Amino acid sequence: MASSSGDGEETTEETAEGTAEGGSWSLIGPAAGLSSRRCRLMYSPLGSASDVCLFYVKGEFFAMDARCSHSGGPLCDGDIEEADGVLQVFCPWHDYDFDLRTGKSGTSLQQQVYEVKLEDGDVYVKHASRLSLEPFPTEEKKKKKS
Numbered sequence: 001m002a003s004s005s006g007d008g009e010e011t012t013e014e015t016a017e018g019t020a021e022g023g024s025w026s027l028i029g030p031a032a033g034l035s036s037r038r039c040r041l042m043y044s045p046l047g048s049a050s051d052v053c054l055f056y057v058k059g060e061f062f063a064m065d066a067r068c069s070h071s072g073g074p075l076c077d078g079d080i081e082e083a084d085g086v087l088q089v090f091c092p093w094h095d096y097d098f099d100l101r102t103g104k105s106g107t108s109l110q111q112q113v114y115e116v117k118l119e120d121g122d123v124y125v126k127h128a129s130r131l132s133l134e135p136f137p138t139e140e141k142k143k144k145k146s
């Protein structure tokens with residue numbers, strides 16, 4: 001499942017194919033502000049390979065690994081199209097398509113997608129690490145501060 005609104009309880013619905021299991025919910029921010037842009041990059045402290053795109057398309061949020069599973073293209077910069085009711089993002093580097101809901105591609109590739117929920121007007125994304133709209137300080141910067 002790519003998106004839901006709920007009461008804060010972890011979902012017990014079946015995990016859609018391509019959706020990462022486990023992890024914890026990160027509060028990303030108010031839906032009203034996040035819905036003003038089609039895509040935002042959410043940073044992971046695990047490094048840029050673990051950053052995640054938060055898409056807002058047709059009134060729904062979707063979360064997907066930000067780096068294309070083909071060769072690492074920036075999916076936040078991709079075009080989004082709907083075909084037969086399926087919303088897809090097209091990688092800007094080689095034009096591979098990925099279903100925003102499942103991460104499936106017309107190629108054999110699979111992009112990792114993540115659960116999104118709305119709670120009290122805020123958007124949460126479930127991921128193995130924390131996610132933030134602001135980059136996490138690097139270890140060096142942290143050492144300088146302390």
Ligand code: FES
Nearest residue numbers: 068071073091094
């Ligand atoms: S890097 Fe995305 S399609 Fe090649």
